[in-house]
Amino acid sequence: MWEYDPVMFSRILTGLTLAFHIIYATIGVGVPLMIAIAQWIGIKKNDEHYILLARRWTRGFVITVAVGVVTGTAIGLQLSLLWPNFMELAGHVISLPLFLETFAFFFEAIFLGIYLYTWDRFENQKKHMLLLIPVAIGASFSAFFITMVNAFMNTPAGFDIVNGALVNVDPLAAMFNPATPTKVAHVLTTAYMTSAFILASIAAFQIFKGRDHIYHKKSLYLMMKVGLIFSIATVLVGDLSGKFLAEYQPEKLAAAEWHFETEEAASLLMFGYLDDEGDVQGAIEIPYMLSILAHGDPTSEVTGLNEYPEEEQPPLIVHYFFDLMVTIGMWLTFISAFYWLAVRRKWKVIKNKVFNFILVLSGPLAIMAIEMGWFFAEFGRQPWILRGVMKTPEGATSAAYVDTMLFLFVGLYLVLGTASVIVLTKMFKKNPVERELEDHAQERGEW
Amino acid sequence: MDLAIVGIAVLWTFLFGYIIIASIDFGAGFFSAYSEIANTKHILHHIIQRYLSPVWEVTNVFLVFFFVGIVGFFPSTAFYYGTVLLVPVSISIILLAIRGSYYAFQTYGAKDSKFYIFLYGLAGLLIPASLSIVLTISEGGFVEIVNGNPKLMYEELFFSPLTWSIVILSVVSVLYISATFLTAYADVAKDYDAKGVLRKYALAWSGPTILSAGLIIWQLRQHNAEHFQNIMDIWWMFGLSGVFFIITVVLLWIKKYYSLAFWSLIIQFALAFFGYGISHYPYLLYPHLTIYDGFTNDAMATALIIAFIAGFALLIPSLFLLARLFLFNKDYVRGEEKRRY
Ligand code: HDD
Ligand code: HEM
Ligand code: HEM
Numbered sequence: 193m194w195e196y197d198p199v200m201f202s203r204i205l206t207g208l209t210l211a212f213h214i215i216y217a218t219i220g221v222g223v224p225l226m227i228a229i230a231q232w233i234g235i236k237k238n239d240e241h242y243i244l245l246a247r248r249w250t251r252g253f254v255i256t257v258a259v260g261v262v263t264g265t266a267i268g269l270q271l272s273l274l275w276p277n278f279m280e281l282a283g284h285v286i287s288l289p290l291f292l293e294t295f296a297f298f299f300e301a302i303f304l305g306i307y308l309y310t311w312d313r314f315e316n317q318k319k320h321m322l323l324l325i326p327v328a329i330g331a332s333f334s335a336f337f338i339t340m341v342n343a344f345m346n347t348p349a350g351f352d353i354v355n356g357a358l359v360n361v362d363p364l365a366a367m368f369n370p371a372t373p374t375k376v377a378h379v380l381t382t383a384y385m386t387s388a389f390i391l392a393s394i395a396a397f398q399i400f401k402g403r404d405h406i407y408h409k410k411s412l413y414l415m416m417k418v419g420l421i422f423s424i425a426t427v428l429v430g431d432l433s434g435k436f437l438a439e440y441q442p443e444k445l446a447a448a449e450w451h452f453e454t455e456e457a458a459s460l461l462m463f464g465y466l467d468d469e470g471d472v473q474g475a476i477e478i479p480y481m482l483s484i485l486a487h488g489d490p491t492s493e494v495t496g497l498n499e500y501p502e503e504e505q506p507p508l509i510v511h512y513f514f515d516l517m518v519t520i521g522m523w524l525t526f527i528s529a530f531y532w533l534a535v536r537r538k539w540k541v542i543k544n545k546v547f548n549f550i551l552v553l554s555g556p557l558a559i560m561a562i563e564m565g566w567f568f569a570e571f572g573r574q575p576w577i578l579r580g581v582m583k584t585p586e587g588a589t590s591a592a593y594v595d596t597m598l599f600l601f602v603g604l605y606l607v608l609g610t611a612s613v614i615v616l617t618k619m620f621k622k623n624p625v626e627r628e629l630e631d632h633a634q635e636r637g638e639w
Numbered sequence: 640m641d642l643a644i645v646g647i648a649v650l651w652t653f654l655f656g657y658i659i660i661a662s663i664d665f666g667a668g669f670f671s672a673y674s675e676i677a678n679t680k681h682i683l684h685h686i687i688q689r690y691l692s693p694v695w696e697v698t699n700v701f702l703v704f705f706f707v708g709i710v711g712f713f714p715s716t717a718f719y720y721g722t723v724l725l726v727p728v729s730i731s732i733i734l735l736a737i738r739g740s741y742y743a744f745q746t747y748g749a750k751d752s753k754f755y756i757f758l759y760g761l762a763g764l765l766i767p768a769s770l771s772i773v774l775t776i777s778e779g780g781f782v783e784i785v786n787g788n789p790k791l792m793y794e795e796l797f798f799s800p801l802t803w804s805i806v807i808l809s810v811v812s813v814l815y816i817s818a819t820f821l822t823a824y825a826d827v828a829k830d831y832d833a834k835g836v837l838r839k840y841a842l843a844w845s846g847p848t849i850l851s852a853g854l855i856i857w858q859l860r861q862h863n864a865e866h867f868q869n870i871m872d873i874w875w876m877f878g879l880s881g882v883f884f885i886i887t888v889v890l891l892w893i894k895k896y897y898s899l900a901f902w903s904l905i906i907q908f909a910l911a912f913f914g915y916g917i918s919h920y921p922y923l924l925y926p927h928l929t930i931y932d933g934f935t936n937d938a939m940a941t942a943l944i945i946a947f948i949a950g951f952a953l954l955i956p957s958l959f960l961l962a963r964l965f966l967f968n969k970d971y972v973r974g975e976e977k978r979r980y
Contacts, residue, residue: 257696261696261699262736262739264703265703265732265736266732266736268707269706272706273724275721276717276719276722279717280718283710283714283717284936287935288943290707291707292946294707295946295954297700297703298950299953299957305961305965309964590788597726
């Protein structure tokens with residue numbers, strides 16, 4: 193029998209909206225920075241290829257922003273619609289960063305509007321580029337503030353509960369809770385990294401298809417370099433995130449690692465599966481590595497999952513989310529470093545079709561790592577919606593029709609997702625780089 | 640002064656901002672779609688595109704500001720309204736998504752699709768209609784508490800004349816506000832054909848606007864006597880609002896001072912909107928929730944107000960810049976701007 197369970201449908205709908213929003217939000221955070229880098233290089237080197245890169249990326253960016261804004265508005269409202277009890281409690285303590293976020297949106301939206309409609313109104317390109325700075329700052333700050341809210345859900349701080357009532361609320365302590373530093377740093381570096389790899393993928397795809405205009409090569413080389421820098425940063429911050437977990441949310445780390453017994457000199461398990469007895473089979477074991485990840489010391493003690501009562505253990509599936517994220521992170525660092533070396537040393541492999549195809553995969557892989565990272569972070573927090581304070585079912589709505597709304601939104605996201613991809617491809621197919629470069633040359637009378 | 644009042648005043652002001660700029664946007668979308676049928680596309684399309692494109696995202700943020708702010712200042716609204724509004728607001732979200740993506744997909748992307756333009760024009764009227772349900776619910780009588788949880792009474796809501804009067808007012812005032820603004824805009828742009836058409840629209844929608852507003856007050860008398868009495872206590876605000884309504888219509892009629900006509904419309908709506916808000920005090924949701932029992936703690940309230948002042952200081956110059964570049968820049972409005980910065 194089909195039983196209506198608003199909690200389950202609320203969870204699915206929240207997860208779905210966020211998983212969809214995060215793709216566009218990540219692009220929204222990272223791409224303005226990439227546009228600014230390209231435009232800056234273009235102005236400095238007086239190279240119109242980079243300026244054109246900035247222009248074309250901007251045009252595509254408008255589409256992704258639009259979807260980011262509509263899905264963001266959806267999740268913003270859904271937080272109250274689906275989790276009214278949670279928002280009523282959390283609203284007392286953590287609404288400050290949410291409120292600040294709206295100012296970041298304002299800032300970003302205003303300057304993005306101005307930037308888009310003033311490409312040809314400035315004699316001096318540098319002044320036009322200055323308009324991007326508030327866009328990039330606004331976007332990064334919106335990630336900054338919203339991630340604080342999520343950090344708060346993992347390590348609530350800044351209030352006391354006395355006889356069921358909230359007292360001693362300290363909004364700043366809630367914002368700067370223990371999870372904030374690593375979470376914010378990780379979310380920002382991964383957003384920049386992912387955006388760089390997505391743009392690199394586009395260039396690699398053109399080269400893969402046989403276009404050999406220098407424009408694509410410049411784009412690929414630049415974005416791979418930026419991607420490399422941010423993936424190194426990501427791995428470093430990811431390591432710090434592991435140390436954060438070991439100290440403040442050990443059950444999440446233990447679940448991610450299938451680390452059941454507390455022990456010293458713990459080894460890290462990659463992949464594998466659990467057999468009927470609940471023993472790990474077929475995993476790759478890296479000795480001492482878990483202790484290093486957790487405490488930076490190969491012999492240190494790592495808390496195991498069995499220390500926690502069964503009903504407070506996160507689902508074990510997070511192991512795969514974590515492993516996929518880490519593997520992708522390592523792979524992207526490696527491949528971008530390899531590409532960079534290959535270009536500098538003029539190795540022939542960069543002309544190889546298969547190699548180019550591997551580069552095409554970087555963008556999709558980075559997005560997948562983002563999704564896996566969030567799934568890990570969110571499922572790993574279960575059964576809590578506010579760790580240690582409120583369980584997920586207590587936060588959910590009691591309203592009817594959550595299931596119908598779920599179907600409605602699935603339809604909406606399908607339409608938005610497909611439409612944005614179709615519009616983006618059409619937009620660039622209709623107007624290939626080569627033609628645009630010619631048009632520009634003509635405009636300046638160089639023809 | 641009392642922090643709860645500061646909070647609600649700030650939020651109410653931003654909601655007013657949203658209502659005005661979103662009405663312009665929604666109405667313009669509708670006229671643009673309508674011009675496809677009425678064969679006036681060549682007259683209206685240009686002016687509407689020029690105004691709308693650069694500012695739509697900013698419009699949306701006004702709405703976001705309101706709903707994030709109200710949960711911040713009054714967390715209990717998340718509990719009451721969050722629970723009962725699941726269906727109406729989800730529908731609004733979907734309509735907003737259709738409109739938001741239209742800009743991107745249509746303006747920058749593929750070629751015109753008639754179907755999408757109609758959907759877009761229609762969504763512009765359905766959004767105010769669906770959002771206005773929130774105001775209806777706030778009047779009380781549509782929410783019951785079952786086992787401590789609020790529940791929306793869909794049937795009562797659907798068959799209440801109050802619901803439909805508020806829906807009608809929201810739709811016609813969108814068209815009225817928008818047509819009046821675009822008339823003034825077309826006048827500045829010296830686009831006289833467009834101005835002529837839009838002025839007729841503005842005049843045509845003025846009557847229905849004032850009639851439906853009167854209808855609502857009359858219905859409140861039966862539906863919520865307490866609120867009706869509060870309205871009567873500040874009847875002068877509504878009376879003054881009526882005076883400004885007449886000024887706008889006269890100016891449009893005599894074809895003079897279009898910008899002044901628009902400002903007078905703003906004053907008309909501001910008086911009515913704040914009059915409504917003040918007479919609603921202290922209830923957020925009759926009779927379950929007042930601004931005092933729903934208010935956040937003092938530490939958070941103070942932090943939010945400080946954040947608001949700091950944010951506002953950043954916001955005002957930026958909004959001013961945006962308006963100067965696109966709204967009040969005569970060269971841009973006329974489409975004659977050159978490189979000159
Ligand atoms: C391109 C994306 C990407 C890549 C390559 C990585 N991560 Fe990550 N990771 C994220 C994207 C991400 C994320 C989506 O941004 C998360 C989800 C929640 C969060 O705070 O960041 C995340 C969460 C997250 C967490 C959980 C934090 C928490 O729940 O509080 C840990 C421990 C790590 N990561 C560690 C790593 C390590 C050791 C990596 C080594 C390569 C790594 N991540 C690569
Ligand atoms: C943006 C990337 C994010 C993704 C992809 C994501 C994904 C998910 C998923 C898959 C779930 C369901 C978990 C489960 O049912 O076991 C979930 C739950 C939830 N997330 Fe996230 N999340 C993200 C960020 C955030 C942020 C920033 C917040 C808060 C500000 C948040 C708040 C919630 C809430 C309230 C729930 C429901 C309660 C729960 O199941 O714990 N999420 N999210
Ligand atoms: C519960 C979680 C979230 C909520 C409630 C939320 C809310 C919103 C809202 C309301 C908007 C639309 C703003 C507008 O109208 O301009 C938006 C857009 C945006 N969000 Fe989210 N968001 C969430 C998660 C995230 C995360 C995790 C990130 C970053 C990592 C993020 C980054 C952005 C950015 C950059 C935009 C601007 C749109 C763009 O430029 O593409 N959001 N979000």
